[in-house]
Amino acid sequence: MEPKYKRILLKISGEGLAGADKTGINDGVLRKLCAEITAVYKAGVQICLVIGGGNFFRGAKNAVGGMDRSEADQIGMLATVMNAAALRAALRSAGCKVKVFSGLSVPEICETYNFRQAIQAVENGEIVIFAGGTGSPYFTTDTGAALRAVEMHCDILMKATQVDGVYDADPRFNPEAKRYETVSFSEVLEKHLNVMDMTAIAMARDNNLPVMIFAQAGENAIINAVCGSAKSTIIKS
Numbered sequence: 001m002e003p004k005y006k007r008i009l010l011k012i013s014g015e016g017l018a019g020a021d022k023t024g025i026n027d028g029v030l031r032k033l034c035a036e037i038t039a040v041y042k043a044g045v046q047i048c049l050v051i052g053g054g055n056f057f058r059g060a061k062n063a064v065g066g067m068d069r070s071e072a073d074q075i076g077m078l079a080t081v082m083n084a085a086a087l088r089a090a091l092r093s094a095g096c097k098v099k100v101f102s103g104l105s106v107p108e109i110c111e112t113y114n115f116r117q118a119i120q121a122v123e124n125g126e127i128v129i130f131a132g133g134t135g136s137p138y139f140t141t142d143t144g145a146a147l148r149a150v151e152m153h154c155d156i157l158m159k160a161t162q163v164d165g166v167y168d169a170d171p172r173f174n175p176e177a178k179r180y181e182t183v184s185f186s187e188v189l190e191k192h193l194n195v196m197d198m199t200a201i202a203m204a205r206d207n208n209l210p211v212m213i214f215a216q217a218g219e220n221a222i223i224n225a226v227c228g229s230a231k232s233t234i235i236k237s
């Protein structure tokens with residue numbers, strides 16, 4: 001294994017833990033994911049992880065009972081903490097050193113985000129999981145991922161998704177759709193290419209952080225992505 005990057009931020013969505021059920025955490029999916037992350041870790045890559053919460057709750061979509069969006073988003077952020085706790089346990093039992101920092105304070109479960117402590121943990125070779133997104137409502141974990149990747153000076157933000165890159169049309173409906181090998185931030189923003197939310201793209205653009213979009217499914221998907229050999233799209237300046 002020849003990693004192309006020294007320090008990565010890997011963004012996994014909540015659905016990326018759920019498998020076919022699209023909800024909750026699937027044991028097989030979690031184990032496969034952790035086996036791949038462990039292989040990357042053992043190859044010496046410094047790993048930051050951001051985990052979403054959509055397998056449990058999304059504030060904008062799942063608000064019920066007349067709750068305010070800010071209250072709904074707090075539930076969404078708590079969902080990411082649950083996923084982070086599950087990932088931490090699975091990665092620890094696979095032999096990795098792991099620390100979880102959350103943008104939303106949940107002291108019984110994990111550390112509250114602190115830049116200095118987080119960068120130290122990364123430099124010490126621990127896998128650092130960032131939960132709670134940005135810690136504020138009205139954001140997504142994609143934006144949290146862009147923010148933490150910039151703060152942690154990652155070489156790249158790698159977003160594992162259901163599709164293997166960015167297309168000029170929706171490949172599910174248009175067989176002529178073409179995947180970009182690379183595409184610029186401005187093209188993604190101008191054409192509203194649906195890959196990540198626009199706040200995250202703007203954050204990456206303004207800080208010159210390349211973004212890779214690749215498919216999480218398939219054998220060695222994450223390992224191949226880290227080695228630069230996965231089918232993917234790179235978004236850059």
Ligand code: UDP
Nearest residue numbers: 014052053054058059073076133134139141
């Ligand atoms: N969320 C938030 N602020 C953030 C990140 C996330 O309020 O900075 C909440 C929001 O309700 C969101 C939910 O957490 O819907 C889960 O995050 P996201 O939808 O990004 O998860 P994913 O789609 O990646 O599973």
